[in-house]
Amino acid sequence: MKSAHLHIRISAHQKIMGFLYLPGLGKAHFHEYGTGQKPMLAFHGYGMTGKQFQVLERSILPKYHIYGFDHFFHGGSKLEGWTEEQITAGMPKDMVRVYMQEWFKMYGEQRFSVMGYSIGANLALILLEEYAHLIDDVILMAPDGLSVYKGFHFLLHNPLGKFLFRRVTKSKWLAPFVLKTVKRTGLIDHNLYQIAYNEIDTEQKRLDTYYTLNLIRLLKPDVEKVAIQINQYKINCQLIFGKDDKLFPKSAAMPFIEKLDNAEVHELALGHWLVIKALDEYLVQ
Template identity: 30%
Template sequence: MKNKVDFSLTYLNSEFSGMVTGTGANLLICFHGFGESGSHFRVMEPALGNIFTIVALDMPFHGKTIWNEGRPVQKEDLAALVEKILGKFGKQTFSLMGYSMGGRLALCLVEEMAARIMHLVMVAPDGLKNNPWHLFATQTKVGNRIFLYNTHQPALFFRLLTLWRRWGLLNESVYKFAFYSMDKAEKRRLVYDVWTVMRKLMPSRKRCKRLMARYNIDTLLIFGRYDRVIPPAFGERFADGTFPCRMLVLDKGHQLLSEELGFIIGKNITS
């Protein structure tokens, strides 16, 4: 694709990698899903590159980003990174897109910078419902220790996963997703590292909705009809009519980023 370049951003002792594509006058800052990178947003360029300059950062433990702060990422860190991007491109306002895990980060930025956000696009977004296992593993010391133990000794986890599926506590899609995410040592370590370093990025949905209403943020939610990991029902509960929002459900699963999606977004955001 045309007009794409590698992107790097120094922040405190850390170095963030990413991608820039498009030549539009407006700025679109994108946050990727778990195990992916900013480069996955290159497919947006054919549809959105004339409207936006698209900047997609790699989060810690993704792409070439190196997080050297010796502590979890905070909401204030995300806001400071965006301020650096705005300064680099000479902008005061921006639009925001988050896919899967990136949806939770986008909501954290709504809490920090709502007054400067023009459009918010969330695609199969995490952050619309609390996952009790994620909360236990990341927000409690006991849970985090068990999580670390499981990273190195996963046999009990896999037995429990099988039992939960047999007892109907997990549907088949979630079972396969969890098994695939944890079936190798390097995958388990990535899950542990990412969940732990990003454990402070927990948005308040109520506060986000109040801010989205106050600042009239043009919001678009997109889900896959067959997504059993982040189903459309999460969006239906979130989009309660208290803030400006449209919701689309596509005949797909969780993997939604595509050139086609870019054209769908272009047709559904207000100018």
């Protein structure tokens, strides 16, 4: 059944917020914005909130009604009843289905689109893997999930990496030292350094970083299946990369891109920090 919610138009600057109560997880906070009629579930990058895509006011917002979700340990989303042991073990991938099950209960089962930036692309891709028959469009920006980033894999899956990650989280001086060292090696640029540094300057922020990355450690899409689904259901697929992105460059995603029949691929003269006014202007042109 189509939801009457889709017939309510909101102005570009009017924002609505709500919660999905996800059994076994907690409260997922979301932001609604955009003047378009097509529903789109959107997942932001690390350290941001579901409001991140508001900057795309001329390119994306006129086409879609965005439901921008806060990741757990971000914004207003609250993981409930999980121990630290459960968090570090990781959220089972099949729990991502709960987002759609509860969203459908609230708005009715209907066609929708997905969008994800950086780590948020993992959730968008898993939803595509599960609900391709209902998805119209997928927009991925500097997406995680299309290839393995060795740095994250070391911290989250290697025993030594996991030990070091925990030690860095507990230390006031070690986290900034490691970050500066990584910057000197060229693995991250100045913008990424600034973003990361702002997320480790207090113990609570370091703990949130540790919990966030561990919680999503198992949320890796089956990219072979995703590519097949995109082609089979003729889903409009737009992939956007930064030429100077050190984390998730276009080159790492090429094996996936080459499997797609009609993907629209863009590469901008930017780094990983893509969801900015310049991207909005580029997409409009």
